[in-house]
Amino acid sequence: MAKLQQVFKRYGLLILGILLLVAPLVSAQYQFYVLERGVQNAIHVMGLLILIGYSGMLSLGSAGLLATGAYAYALLLLKLGFSPWLGAIFAVVITTLVGLCLAFPAFRLSGPFLAVTTIGFGEIIRILILNLEPITGGAYGVSGYSKLFANELHVYFFMVVALICIAIGTERLGRSRIGLALKATKEDEIAAEVMGVNVKRAKVVAFALSAMLAGLSGVILANLAGYLSPDSFTSAESSSYLLMVVMGGMNSAIGVIVSSIVVTWLPEVLRFLSSSRLLVYSLVLLVYLRINHVPATRERFLGILRKFGIRRAADAAEDPCGERGAGM
Amino acid sequence: MTPAILIQLAVNGIAIGAIYALPALGISLIWNAAGLFNFAQADLLTLGAYVMYALVVSAKIPYIWAFIITTIVMGLLGYLLSRIYFYPMIENRVNPHIVLIGTVALSVFIQNLLLVIWGTTPKSVVNPFGYMPFRVGDIFVMPHVVWIVAIVSVLLLLLQFFLRRTLIGTGMRAVAQQQIASWLMGIRNDRMIALTFLLSTAIAATGGVLISAVFPLTPRMGSMIAVKAMAAVLIGGLGSFSGALVGGLAVGISETIFATLVNPAYRDVFIFAVLITFLIFKPGGIFKAEISEKV
Amino acid sequence: MWRTGGWNVMTEQKKRGKAILQVQDLTKRFGGLVAVNNLTLDVCEGEICALIGPNGSGKTTVLNLITGIYEIDGGSVTFENAQIQGEPPHSICWRGVARTFQNIRILGGQTVFENALLGKGYGNGGSGVLQTVLDTVKFRKERETFTAEVDEILEFVGLSDLRNERARNLPYGKQRILEIGRALITKPRLLLLDEPAAGLNSKEIYDLMELIEKINDRGITVLLIEHRMELVGKLANLVFVLNHGSKIAEGSFDVIKEDPAVIEAYLGKGGN
Incomplete structure (x- = not known):
């Protein structure tokens, strides 16, 4: 059993990738769409893992960056006649540049102040999309752009491969000295600086990477949906992404993938949820934070889990960080 | 454009600005007491407004009684929030990022709770202040402006008195300044922080009652007000009593002028732009001394 | 000298x-x-x-x-x-110029090794994000030298046996030593x-x-x-x-x- 765990730890991402690749063969059509959205969210949330999980910069404007990626793709194709692939690349580049603008406030601001700035940023993008009707279609949205792949299954395979590559890269980054520099920035900026970490540069990197992934996720969203409207990018939407990154453990790429897919799937399994999705998400997030971060409650909760024989899950939860190898 | 128009717009803006000052003040009080930035303060205001709606329109309770009940109920809710949710986290020295995410989750939760219970259709509560404007020179003043400014002023004066002159208020200020020292002096931090939440939420609820007289209520209103309240508190200076008030009025007046003279669609963009500029170039706000971190 | x-x-x-x-x-x-x-x-x-x-x-x-x-x-x-x-x-x-702090400032959640590795800083040359993500030959080589250097210093300050321990679990005195070790990594x-x-x-x-x-x-x-x-x-x-x-x-x-x-x-x- 221990051996199996070790195997899973080492090849977990590959196993997960293979599972995702064969999933369309066994799933029904609507389940497949949910799975697609789950994978697309996971790509976005991977960026939040770097930004919030590693670097501790609470961003609540990521929906705005997602919107930037999706709209940039659609508009480059529709208004400027780009080919889909060129449009996709440019959309990702544009989103990265827009996201970089956020790194500059982050030089001076942290915690709630940065969070407020990012909310403002996300809302400004949404309001601009809503009001620049001649370009963005305003509240009516945009549609009718061509897609990267004619076959929907191919989009999915592309997504899964991209996600696994991104996850591997993110894990590598997390263990490297750059990852450490980011984590040090989160816990103690001054100590990090004094140890020779260029904190500004680390922040730029974190914002650029997360914006790039949000942009990619946005492009894929445009490809999945075929129709974009500003309603999908409200700041309240950001809370579902927060839920995904928090439930994923804030430290592991596998966690992000699993929690993104599960959270996306939740309203489909529990049908009654679909109209009040965000209500349940935020409640779960509230309860999870409270249980997980207050030791007394946590012990009590794990005790209940054990009583009902879910011992393994309880033991696994005992060490949320997991025992990671001490390589770089 | 004449000065009269500007003054007219400013008068209109004062009322809404005074309301913004209330959740802003709540944010400041909680920040001082617990080092926590409560993103849900404006949603507590909205919740208060809906409770008022339920009491006045659905339960047909007389307006004044409904006002009082709303404030008390919401105050108790704030107390509970602190006792069962935020204080245990603060006590266990949970990473501030986590508690911050908690307040964001609370904000989304309240919004969607309102959505599920009352739906998206805007709800109106009667305006108890009447609709007959009176003239001062060339300027028309709606009665609700006078009432709101008067109620907010009385509320703030009472609050000042409470914080400065009473034993409990002094205790709350002590906790805000020196948690451990005040604890050693026998002040119960948990109670003081819970009391701060109680006061802040009650104040926010009062803001909710006042706003229900002027605007139709929607569940998402909290987001809109949150922007203004956060702008008010950060422009005025986080942690400062007068900062919240001045910030609220500044936001209320400037957004009214901007919306009328420039473009109402970009009102929030304007406020955000001002807010972000302030955050970057004057992070302490107007009323705050620079405090450097002890290395 | x-x-x-x-x-x-x-x-x-x-x-x-x-x-x-x-x-x-x-x-x-x-x-x-x-x-x-x-x-x-x-x-x-x-x-x-x-x-x-x-x-x-x-x-x-x-x-x-x-x-x-x-x-x-x-x-x-x-x-x-x-x-x-x-x-x-x-x-x-x-x-x-390296320093330690009066009130210890180490990363509690990270291991001793990782804390020491932080002394390698970031932004002063060496592999960037792309090389790290792609796990290039240059990055691997650099990782090996870094690991060797960090292990050498941990040996020097006497923390080798605690290498994979989380820093917050260390006794106070060892945390101080770790901070000095981390400062030494910056050469x-x-x-x-x-x-x-x-x-x-x-x-x-x-x-x-x-x-x-x-x-x-x-x-x-x-x-x-x-x-x-x-x-x-x-x-x-x-x-x-x-x-x-x-x-x-x-x-x-x-x-x-x-x-x-x-x-x-x-x-x-x-x-x-």
């Missing part, structure tokens, strides 16, 4: 080597309060110098000014003939220690003194802030005494402990 182990007492200024750190007329004000006032001091290559003074005399502020955490209001800081004032802390670190030529003995028991203090000796034998100049006079007396070649932000005495420990101004500053606590 002129110093050959033991704890020789330096008395004559002319025997000192080349200055590695020169602080000239350093001034820092917080509002109306002058925290550091026209401070001038030289630290020479290979020395162990101590900065002492009563609480609130501005010792830590001096360290914060040298390492670029605070902005300087007046004067200059020269390290190896280059003016470093105004530079951000990370670039001062890259020049070869400093000048090491600033802010009250390294605070909170240690006498056995740990003894080990600490040996470690500081060993560090100094590697050719690293040390400037330390300390309240424990036995440690200062044994280690320091030269002692600077600070009071109210100004230097009131400078010299060997034996000399300054007889200095009336110093005794007065400490209200008689200092000399014995």
